[in-house]
Amino acid sequence: MKGIRENMEENENKNQAPLLEVKHLSLSFSQYDRRLKRRTLPVIRDLSLTVKKGEIVAVVGASGSGKSLLAHAVFGILPYNARMEGEIFFQGTCLEEAFLKKIRGTKMALVPQGISWLDPLKKTGWQIRNGKNKKEDRERCRELLKRFGLDEKTAEKYPFELSGGMAKRVLLASALFENPSLVIADEPTPGLHPQAALAVMEEFRKMADEGRGILVITHDLELAVQTADRILVFYAGETIEEARASDFFSEEKLRHPYTKDLYRAMPAHGFLAENAGVQPYVLKREKNGCLYQGYCEKRCEKCLGEIPYRKSKGGYVRCIFGEEEERNYGTGSERFDISLS
Amino acid sequence: MGKKTAFRLGRQLLRAVVILLLVCFVSFSLTVISPIDPLQTNIGQAALGSMSPEQIEKLEQYWGMNTPAPERFLEWLKGIVKGDLGVSLAYRQPVTDVIFEKLSNSFLLLVFSWLISAAAGVLLGMIAGAYRRRLPDKIIKTGCMVLSSTPSFWVALVILLVFSVWLKWFPIGFSIPIGVIAEDVRMAERIQHAVLPAAALSLTGVASITMHTREKMIEVMNSDYILYARAKGMGMGKILFSHGLRNVLLPAVTLQFASVSELIGGSVLVEQVFSYPGLGKAAVDAGIGGDVPLLLGITLLTSVFVIGGNLAAEILYGLIDPRLRKKEEVSKT
Numbered sequence: 001m002k003g004i005r006e007n008m009e010e011n012e013n014k015n016q017a018p019l020l021e022v023k024h025l026s027l028s029f030s031q032y033d034r035r036l037k038r039r040t041l042p043v044i045r046d047l048s049l050t051v052k053k054g055e056i057v058a059v060v061g062a063s064g065s066g067k068s069l070l071a072h073a074v075f076g077i078l079p080y081n082a083r084m085e086g087e088i089f090f091q092g093t094c095l096e097e098a099f100l101k102k103i104r105g106t107k108m109a110l111v112p113q114g115i116s117w118l119d120p121l122k123k124t125g126w127q128i129r130n131g132k133n134k135k136e137d138r139e140r141c142r143e144l145l146k147r148f149g150l151d152e153k154t155a156e157k158y159p160f161e162l163s164g165g166m167a168k169r170v171l172l173a174s175a176l177f178e179n180p181s182l183v184i185a186d187e188p189t190p191g192l193h194p195q196a197a198l199a200v201m202e203e204f205r206k207m208a209d210e211g212r213g214i215l216v217i218t219h220d221l222e223l224a225v226q227t228a229d230r231i232l233v234f235y236a237g238e239t240i241e242e243a244r245a246s247d248f249f250s251e252e253k254l255r256h257p258y259t260k261d262l263y264r265a266m267p268a269h270g271f272l273a274e275n276a277g278v279q280p281y282v283l284k285r286e287k288n289g290c291l292y293q294g295y296c297e298k299r300c301e302k303c304l305g306e307i308p309y310r311k312s313k314g315g316y317v318r319c320i321f322g323e324e325e326e327r328n329y330g331t332g333s334e335r336f337d338i339s340l341s
Numbered sequence: 342m343g344k345k346t347a348f349r350l351g352r353q354l355l356r357a358v359v360i361l362l363l364v365c366f367v368s369f370s371l372t373v374i375s376p377i378d379p380l381q382t383n384i385g386q387a388a389l390g391s392m393s394p395e396q397i398e399k400l401e402q403y404w405g406m407n408t409p410a411p412e413r414f415l416e417w418l419k420g421i422v423k424g425d426l427g428v429s430l431a432y433r434q435p436v437t438d439v440i441f442e443k444l445s446n447s448f449l450l451l452v453f454s455w456l457i458s459a460a461a462g463v464l465l466g467m468i469a470g471a472y473r474r475r476l477p478d479k480i481i482k483t484g485c486m487v488l489s490s491t492p493s494f495w496v497a498l499v500i501l502l503v504f505s506v507w508l509k510w511f512p513i514g515f516s517i518p519i520g521v522i523a524e525d526v527r528m529a530e531r532i533q534h535a536v537l538p539a540a541a542l543s544l545t546g547v548a549s550i551t552m553h554t555r556e557k558m559i560e561v562m563n564s565d566y567i568l569y570a571r572a573k574g575m576g577m578g579k580i581l582f583s584h585g586l587r588n589v590l591l592p593a594v595t596l597q598f599a600s601v602s603e604l605i606g607g608s609v610l611v612e613q614v615f616s617y618p619g620l621g622k623a624a625v626d627a628g629i630g631g632d633v634p635l636l637l638g639i640t641l642l643t644s645v646f647v648i649g650g651n652l653a654a655e656i657l658y659g660l661i662d663p664r665l666r667k668k669e670e671v672s673k674t
Binding site: 072075076077101102103104105106109110112113116117118119120121122130131158160174 | 564565566568569570571572573574575579583584587588661662663664
């Protein structure tokens, strides 16, 4: 059985390796506490995801759950006291330093959170072109500004002269400058009114339709449901569920009790927020067992043990109640084909 | 140039004039209450003893000791308005001539050390900030701590001791070689004489620039836009040059222009140590010798430098930081 699975994965690597594949990523910080003792703060634990061409994958989690660090990890810009475990692959090649340095900014681009990610003393045009100044570079810059509905004069402006929405679009233009095949957006929508936020998400849809892979890290579940293909629910540093966006249209299709709480908390489903906002602080988390056990109705003794991350209803869930179904999904290679169904 | 710009300039100018007037008044008052007897210091107790009372009275007249202070001050002010700084009592030459001569000696020194301390300070600060908590930072930081807690005259003395007395690389003093006619002095010799005083002067200024630049550099290195530049694949060298330098420059410029006064103050001490016949030494001599016109002239000139420095800094802010420039443009229209 295992042999077959490996075989299939190999085939997949050859034919169509996913643009981005994160395998068992764990992140922790070393820190000194008040008594100057070094301690380790685990921020992300065992995160796996894939992004393929033409799809939008959304990682949804509450603020402060450490999800931004996922993007930082992919781009190799983690702070010096961060420790990373696990592997990240780009089109089947492991992202070690030399390869990463070659492709970041060109084959994969980051859309950062906001205006503070622009140098306040440089004109936006310079920052979109990343300092390049050939004729075709300026032409490309103009093109991109036009694509995102910005005036040509925006290139001559300084970041402080941009509105929040303009800055977002400048960052989008900046990401597409080198025509990357993978775009990772870190919280692209806060600070925008709902319509503008939706417009930004639609830009990502367009990028995906051009054949790019998009990973959106966000706290806005509703927007993600509206625009993404797959959604990973991030809770207290762990991915607890991977679902199709369409699963969020009915509660039965969802897998994890927390996701179901999130579902009920959505305005369209009655705003019944009970536990949707809670998450245990890093240091107070249980070493073993389910992180949601303190709030879960179904809690039992098994929740204190190791919780596997396994397939369920065509997605993934980290819950002992997540029944493993064979149905017609067959072997593990289906993992990347969820969006098809 | 709108009406508002003209108005602003006028206000700045008026402010500068008021400051200068106050500086004149305060420094004049200081010379009045100073216990120095110009006759005793300039002529000497022994010479005075052998003079007749008439001669002494003539001398007292010359040094203005019998005229009441307010009258002297007003007299001097009247001259200033006409552009006449008066005549130096010790040199028996117009103050402007004396100042010009001394300044041309000092100018090389001041400009050199000002530029060196700015360039070195920014460079060292950027290195220390970029390599925070690592070896280069530790070395630079320690050096700065030591330097800034050391008085400049002592630094000057140590430099003099090491490089002139022990190593004999540089002359021990003066601005030109001894026993050579001023016209025959070569530029190389002038520079050779200025190196040590300039080094001593810039060393005292470099510490604060370095530490402030370092602090700003740390802030810049921790900023999101540096992270973003790295995520965009920019190399470290390009990041430092295109994002780091400009953002770091603002505090350095502020400090360097505001420290013009410190530079001149430092030159007083350093020139004294190196017997360098510049403006600083002239100021000390004028102060000790009771040469009021010269002292006031020098004070006035240095105040103009300081005010000019601050003004230049203000103009440069706008050039470096577009946020300040645009704000002004908006408020102008």
